Amino acid sequence: xxxxxxxxFLLLTSSALAGELIRDELVETTLDSSLKPKPYVQxxxxxxxxxxxxxxxxxxxxxxxLHYNYADSDGVVVKLRPKTKISTGGKLxxxxxxxFVVTQNIVHNGRVILEKNSEVSxxxxxxxxxxxxxxxxxxxxxxxxxxxxxxxxxxxxINLQGKNNSLWVYPLSYFLMPFFGAGFGTTFIRGGNVNISxxxxxxxxxxxxxxxxxx
Amino acid sequence: MKKFLxxxxxSTLLAASAPAFPATSRLFTAxxxxxxxxxxxxxxFRLLNANKIDKRMTFSYSTxxxxxxxxxxxxxxxxxxxxxxxxxxxxxxxxxxxxHEISHAVDSYNGIFRGYLEFVPHxxxxxxxxxxxxxxxxxxxxxxxxNPVALIVIMNKAFPQYRYEVxxxxxxxxxxxxxxxxxxxxxxxxxxxxxPYQNNVYYQNFLLNSEHNRKKFAQKVKxxxxxxxxYDY
Ligand SMILES: [Zn+2]
Numbered sequence: 001x002x003x004x005x006x007x008x009f010l011l012l013t014s015s016a017l018a019g020e021l022i023r024d025e026l027v028e029t030t031l032d033s034s035l036k037p038k039p040y041v042q043x044x045x046x047x048x049x050x051x052x053x054x055x056x057x058x059x060x061x062x063x064x065x066l067h068y069n070y071a072d073s074d075g076v077v078v079k080l081r082p083k084t085k086i087s088t089g090g091k092l093x094x095x096x097x098x099x100f101v102v103t104q105n106i107v108h109n110g111r112v113i114l115e116k117n118s119e120v121s122x123x124x125x126x127x128x129x130x131x132x133x134x135x136x137x138x139x140x141x142x143x144x145x146x147x148x149x150x151x152x153x154x155x156x157x158i159n160l161q162g163k164n165n166s167l168w169v170y171p172l173s174y175f176l177m178p179f180f181g182a183g184f185g186t187t188f189i190r191g192g193n194v195n196i197s198x199x200x201x202x203x204x205x206x207x208x209x210x211x212x213x214x215x
Numbered sequence: 216m217k218k219f220l221x222x223x224x225x226s227t228l229l230a231a232s233a234p235a236f237p238a239t240s241r242l243f244t245a246x247x248x249x250x251x252x253x254x255x256x257x258x259x260f261r262l263l264n265a266n267k268i269d270k271r272m273t274f275s276y277s278t279x280x281x282x283x284x285x286x287x288x289x290x291x292x293x294x295x296x297x298x299x300x301x302x303x304x305x306x307x308x309x310x311x312x313x314x315h316e317i318s319h320a321v322d323s324y325n326g327i328f329r330g331y332l333e334f335v336p337h338x339x340x341x342x343x344x345x346x347x348x349x350x351x352x353x354x355x356x357x358x359x360x361x362n363p364v365a366l367i368v369i370m371n372k373a374f375p376q377y378r379y380e381v382x383x384x385x386x387x388x389x390x391x392x393x394x395x396x397x398x399x400x401x402x403x404x405x406x407x408x409x410x411p412y413q414n415n416v417y418y419q420n421f422l423l424n425s426e427h428n429r430k431k432f433a434q435k436v437k438x439x440x441x442x443x444x445x446y447d448y
Contacts, residue, residue: 054407061409062357062358065359135336
């Protein structure tokens with residue numbers, strides 16, 4: 001009962017107070033009453049580089065590798081050598097295509113599927129350059145393909161790291177530091193690059209049925 | 216009639232070449248990811264299988280509120296913390312975080328003693344390995360049918376911006392995002408043309424805050440230079 005009376009009191013006083021609005025006379029006398037704030041519109045930022053350089057080009061979407069059948073072990077070794085020297089110390093960059101040459105006829109089910117000296121391409125997936133403190137360079141090459149074979153039937157990856165000098169550069173710098181900080185100089189020693197020369201052999205696989213599309 | 220047939224053929228051709236992912240591409244919603252740890256393991260193993268990664272590693276979830284994920288050099292266990300899970304709103308974003316950690320775990324197999332000493336160069340030049348992990352994450356995502364733009368999205372949403380790089384193990388987030396953008400543009404441009412994240416509020420904010428860095432990259436594209444860009448703070 002007391003609460004109800006209190007609420008009624010509140011209601012009465014608040015409606016009485018509502019009549020006592022304080023007005024902004026300056027606004028009412030000097031500003032156009034039809035002025036309204038513009039509704040908020042989200043600005044859309046566009047990527048001009050993409051619009052200018054990529055739009056309208058035929059850029060295929062990569063096909064994801066979702067349907068490998070790892071139980072399928074049907075395959076033959078394909079021996080390759082680089083057409084020219086591959087090095088992390090040169091001009092190669094991520095996404096570049098490198099060429100290899102097949103070193104002997106590849107036979108599958110009694111049939112030559114890749115002839116000796118035919119060309120195989122691959123993609124330099126990633127190059128990480130060498131660095132101070134003896135930190136080595138690394139390279140990853142994959143997506144091997146041949147014009148005469150169906151897509152995704154060549155299976156292999158090159159994943160190499162240069163000489164890791166950090167294992168001795170660090171102790172050396174530590175020992176040389178007492179000699180007028182001479183150890184500091186050794187921290188500028190870099191790690192090794194990866195070099196794959198044209199007479200090195202690389203082994204990948206031809207797997208005709210492991211990757212299945214359209215599943 | 217001929218016109219109609221031509222149109223029909225054209226439209227079927229277009230439909231066939233449309234860069235659509237298979238219907239099975241996305242497995243989980245954000246809600247499911249937040250509710251069920253198993254989703255984390257499944258996405259992790261899908262990344263491993265699609266990338267033919269034959270090195271063993273495991274995934275786990277921690278209730279700690281760090282906005283982070285980590286990889287144990289000792290046992291190759293990848294941990295994603297609840298603090299970061301709270302920021303995840305698509306399966307792509309979770310895949311992005313896991314793919315980055317997978318790259319660290321793969322690297323931990325390099326070198327002598329089964330990679331035991333591989334942490335040594337990581338101590339000195341950690342940012343080099345972070346850069347590589349970001350780039351490999353993009354590759355891993357693409358191979359597993361995920362959209363790599365989500366790596367930029369989750370970073371811009373969840374990773375803070377420090378002032379100086381020399382003090383930290385990671386490159387500044389602004390630089391990481393610019394490098395990832397460059398990497399996607401160079402290797403998988405189709406994802407930027409057909410970009411479902413284009414109007415995403417976090418990606419829009421990236422376009423806003425990265426304008427000076429993207430201008431630097433645009434210059435590189437224009438001149439065809441192969442030099443490494445030093446991206447700004
Ligand atoms: Zn990392």
